[in-house]
Every structure is written in C-alpha cells, then in structure tokens.
Amino acid sequence: MSLNRLYLSCFVCLGGLLSLAALRAESLGAPEASAGAPGEEDCSACHGSNAGSGKVTLELEGGATSYTPGQKTRVKVTIDDSAARRWGFQATARPQANARTSAGAFATADAQTRILRSGVLEWITHTNAGTRRGTAGPVIFEFDWTAPSSDVGTVAFYVAANAANNDGSSSGDRIYKATVNLSAGAGGGARPAFTSQGVTNLNGVPGLAPNGWAVITGTDLASVERSASPVFGRALDTTLGGVQVKVNDVAAVLQSVSPARITFLVPPATPAGDVNVVVERDGSAGPPVVVRSSATLPAIYAVPRPDSDQQFASVISASTNLGLFFIGQRGWVLGKPDVDARASRGVAPGEEIVFYASGLGAVNGNPPAGNSFNESFPLATAPKVRFGQVTVDPVSAALVGPGLYAVRVKVPDSTGEGDVSFAIEAGGLSSSDKVFLNIQNP
Structure with a gap:
C-alpha cells in the first residue's frame, strides 16, 4: 500500500484536512510518537494491525547488550516480511526509569532515515527514499546512536515497523514491534535520585x-x-x-x-x-x-516555620541601605521574631519595605550570566504585591544579583495586625500561598 495514502487516512481520522504539500511531507517518515514507547502510538494507529509472519529486530553493533556513556555505536533495524514491497519504521530510545525523555541522541548514516524532535523527545524514522518501493525484504535501516553522557540506568529502545504491500489499497500492511533493553556499563556508587x-x-x-x-x-x-x-x-x-x-x-x-x-x-x-x-x-x-x-515562577525569600508548612518573609526597612543577605545580627531585619532570630519586630502598616524574590522574569538590560554583579536591572513588566486581599503596585522591582530581585513596596495603611498572607504576582503566576508577613502596630 502507498505510504502517502496511509498517512492521509491517519490524518483524516484526526479530522485534519490535508493539502497535497502536507501529504507529500508525510512521506518523509512516520509522525512523531509512533515507535510504540509507553504512552505513545505505533504504526498501527495509521496502518491498522494486520497480523503477519514477519518481524522487526533492532541490534547494536557487535550484538552489544549494554552501553558505554558517551560512546557512539551503529544501530541496525531489520524488517522481514515475504509479502511486503515497501517499508517504514520509527525508533526511539528512553531511560527505562522515565519514558518521558530521550536517552542519548540519534544521527543519520545515510539518506534513508531522518530525525524527529519534540521538546526533550527524539525519534528516528524512514525517508521517502528509505521506503524502497517495490523492494522485497528483508530490508535494513542503519543509523548511529550516541549513548547518554552518563549512566542513566537501563535504556529501552522501542521500534515499530510497517511492512506495506505497496498495492495502493488500505489493506494488507503488517505492523511489527520490538523492545530492546540495554543495561548500563559498569559504574560505581549510588546514583543521585529525585522526582x-x-x-x-x-x-x-x-x-x-x-x-x-x-x-x-x-x-x-x-x-x-x-x-x-x-x-x-x-x-x-x-x-x-x-x-x-x-x-x-x-x-x-x-x-x-x-x-x-x-x-x-x-x-x-x-x-x-x-x-x-x-x-x-x-x-x-x-x-x-x-x-x-515557565517564563516566571515567583518566590519570596522566606524562612520556614519549624514543624509547619508556613513560611515567613524576612524583609528590611526601605530606610536602610543594607541588603538582607548581608545582615547577620538582630535589629535590622523585620519579620517573625520566633521564626527568624535576626528579626527584631514585625512590619508596621504604612511602612515602606524591601523584600527579596526570585523567578520574576525578564528584565531590561543585559545582566551578566554566570557572574556576580552590583548593578540593578528593572523588571520588563512590573509585578503586583498582595497583602492579604489587598493588591498594590511596588515602588520599584529590579534584578540586583544573580537570580535575586529586590522589590520595594509600601505596606497598605489598612493592613491589620497579625500574620497576613504575602505574595507577589508576575507573568500571570503568583507565589506560594504558604508565605506570610508578620504585621505589628508600632
């Protein structure tokens, strides 16, 4: 069956309307996510799931069953079906522990394959030339794979193949799948783990x-x-x-x-x-x-309260020229005294303060990357600051160090005494609702 017509039927199932140009583009290979990896489709999504007596195999050079981090090796995909006269495939490599990302990187070895990428995922598939119309099997696709630069545990190769009969109809194609697991080469010690x-x-x-x-x-x-x-x-x-x-x-x-x-x-x-x-x-x-x-993910510098999910912002009075992170003694910091030992008192209603934040987004100018600096770079879009249910505009907000923003704001006169929720909004996102500011009447 013609691969072009098969891809057309797939897109029709999705409700898409194809132009001739789009139809031809699909002959360059299978659509992304068609290799049969967990949570993804395989060739049967477009070509049906007819049973056959053939098979697909994936083999690393020398029959290797493990990988060496950073090493490049040749990979062969072999498709065999006595009735087929046109061929296609797609393969992907994923860490067995996390199929939502790719393991290593593919490279083409000839004009019969091409690479597809989407975010952190990568696949390799056939080209129009690689389908070898009218050719009897078995056929072999070859390409290179460079293993991850470090040990990522077992790597799973997923491959799906289409053995098409090339008769121009929508029947007779046969789909084969295989999974090959590669163990990591020798390494030492426990590996870092997190989610x-x-x-x-x-x-x-x-x-x-x-x-x-x-x-x-x-x-x-x-x-x-x-x-x-x-x-x-x-x-x-x-x-x-x-x-x-x-x-x-x-x-x-x-x-x-x-x-x-x-x-x-x-x-x-x-x-x-x-x-x-x-x-x-x-x-x-x-x-x-x-x-x-995301472009922004606002956070306020705050001290966690022991045995609680609450955090309390520690700030400084706008009247001082000192920076919060250079203050080590009690008396200059304003906050929650029983949470931050440096804090001498809470913040008064109507007082102008400076607090520090992170993740507020783009700034005007070009701050040096990877170096400390003592300039300030105003935010490209001004944030909003919220005290309880009251939202105000800050006096100023600027990047003053690597990843560190200083925000100057006046506490609303109407703010009641006690612990009030305290947040900053930037780029449509707000900081955590677990952060509070201690308000204390003078």
Missing part, C-alpha cells in the same frame, strides 16, 4: 523559571555538604563537592549541595516547556528528570 515534584522554587512550588533559584530534594545528591563562596567579578561555581546540575545539558550555578538538597540557579536561556534536569555526582549521574519550565 519532578522534588524540583521546586524557593517556596516549594514545583517547576523552574529562567534565572530563578531552585531547589532539588532527593537522595544521594552529594557525598558531602558544600556552599559556594562567590568572589565579585569571577564566574560563579557550577561544581561544588563534585556535584553538577545540568538543565538541558547546560551546567547551572550552584549555591549549596548536600546529600538530600541542592540549591541552584536555573540557566537564563532555559526554554519554556519540559526540560531535562540531571544531577551528576562524582562522575555518576542519575537519570534525567523532566521538569516543567
């Missing part, structure tokens, strides 16, 4: 934002505890205690690492959508974890 819900902003909200501070909570993240000691004008650390965090293969600036927790700065060029986060420790990497990134 997507364990990657949060400073207030514990899952997700990432470019140039925002984030926290990973997990196990075996580091073998030691280390904190960065930044030097003005020098590049910030991307390795601490033998640990690196990579977001879509870009090394992130690290603030601190420990066996159970890492604080890092999301690379500024991180795109919106699903991204891969990998922790490498002493040369051993955990599997990539897919985390959702």
Whole structure:
C-alpha cells in the first residue's frame, strides 16, 4: 500500500484536512510518537494491525547488550516480511526509569532515515527514499546512536515497523514491534535520585523559571555538604563537592549541595516547556528528570516555620541601605521574631519595605550570566504585591544579583495586625500561598 495514502487516512481520522504539500511531507517518515514507547502510538494507529509472519529486530553493533556513556555505536533495524514491497519504521530510545525523555541522541548514516524532535523527545524514522518501493525484504535501516553522557540506568529502545504491500489499497500492511533493553556499563556508587515534584522554587512550588533559584530534594545528591563562596567579578561555581546540575545539558550555578538538597540557579536561556534536569555526582549521574519550565515562577525569600508548612518573609526597612543577605545580627531585619532570630519586630502598616524574590522574569538590560554583579536591572513588566486581599503596585522591582530581585513596596495603611498572607504576582503566576508577613502596630 502507498505510504502517502496511509498517512492521509491517519490524518483524516484526526479530522485534519490535508493539502497535497502536507501529504507529500508525510512521506518523509512516520509522525512523531509512533515507535510504540509507553504512552505513545505505533504504526498501527495509521496502518491498522494486520497480523503477519514477519518481524522487526533492532541490534547494536557487535550484538552489544549494554552501553558505554558517551560512546557512539551503529544501530541496525531489520524488517522481514515475504509479502511486503515497501517499508517504514520509527525508533526511539528512553531511560527505562522515565519514558518521558530521550536517552542519548540519534544521527543519520545515510539518506534513508531522518530525525524527529519534540521538546526533550527524539525519534528516528524512514525517508521517502528509505521506503524502497517495490523492494522485497528483508530490508535494513542503519543509523548511529550516541549513548547518554552518563549512566542513566537501563535504556529501552522501542521500534515499530510497517511492512506495506505497496498495492495502493488500505489493506494488507503488517505492523511489527520490538523492545530492546540495554543495561548500563559498569559504574560505581549510588546514583543521585529525585522526582519532578522534588524540583521546586524557593517556596516549594514545583517547576523552574529562567534565572530563578531552585531547589532539588532527593537522595544521594552529594557525598558531602558544600556552599559556594562567590568572589565579585569571577564566574560563579557550577561544581561544588563534585556535584553538577545540568538543565538541558547546560551546567547551572550552584549555591549549596548536600546529600538530600541542592540549591541552584536555573540557566537564563532555559526554554519554556519540559526540560531535562540531571544531577551528576562524582562522575555518576542519575537519570534525567523532566521538569516543567515557565517564563516566571515567583518566590519570596522566606524562612520556614519549624514543624509547619508556613513560611515567613524576612524583609528590611526601605530606610536602610543594607541588603538582607548581608545582615547577620538582630535589629535590622523585620519579620517573625520566633521564626527568624535576626528579626527584631514585625512590619508596621504604612511602612515602606524591601523584600527579596526570585523567578520574576525578564528584565531590561543585559545582566551578566554566570557572574556576580552590583548593578540593578528593572523588571520588563512590573509585578503586583498582595497583602492579604489587598493588591498594590511596588515602588520599584529590579534584578540586583544573580537570580535575586529586590522589590520595594509600601505596606497598605489598612493592613491589620497579625500574620497576613504575602505574595507577589508576575507573568500571570503568583507565589506560594504558604508565605506570610508578620504585621505589628508600632
């Protein structure tokens, strides 16, 4: 059966209307997500599921059953069916522990295959030339695969093949599938482990934002505890205690690492959508974890209340020229005294304060990436600050350090005494509703 006509029937099932140009484009290979990986389709979605006596096999060069991190190897997909006279396939490689991301990278070896990508996922499929119309089987597709740069555990190859009879009808095609598991090569020690819900902003909200501070909570993240000691004008650390965090293969600036927790700065060029986060420790990497990134993910610098999910903002009076993170003694910080020992009192209604935040989004100007700096860069779009049910505009809001925004705002005169919910809104998202500000009448 003609592959072009088969793809047409698939799109008609989806209710799409195809132009001739779109129809021809589909002959370049199977649609994305047609290799039979978990949660995805296979060729039968478009070509039916007729039984046949043939098969598809996927084999690594030399019959290898394991991979060496970073090593490139040739892969062969063989399709055999005595009745077939036109051929197609799609394959993908995924960490067995997380099928929502790809493992390694494909490369074409000739004009018979092409690569498809969508976010963090990758497939390899046939081209029009690769269908070899009128050719009897078996046929072989060859391509290269470079294993992940570090041990991600077992890698599963999923492949689906179409053995078409090329008779121009909608019947007679036969679909075959196979899964091949590759074990990781020898490696040492426990590997870092965490989940997507364990990657949060400073207030514990899952997700990432470019140039925002984030926290990973997990196990075996580091073998030691280390904190960065930044030097003005020098590049910030991307390795601490033998640990690196990579977001879509870009090394992130690290603030601190420990066996159970890492604080890092999301690379500024991180795109919106699903991204891969990998922790490498002493040369051993955990599997990539897919985390959702958005343009903003606001968080307020706050101190957790022991044995509670509440957090209390610690701020400074706008009348002081000191920065909160350089204040180590009691008397200058305003907040919740029984939560932050530096706080001398709560904030008064009508008082003008400065608080610090992260994940507020784009700024005007070009702050240096990966370095400390002492300039300020105003936010491109002003945020909103909420005290209880009252929302106000800040006096100013600017990036004043890597991933750190200073927001100056006047507390509404009508704010009642006690602990009030305290939030900042940027890019259509609000910071956590677990953050509070202690209000105290003078």
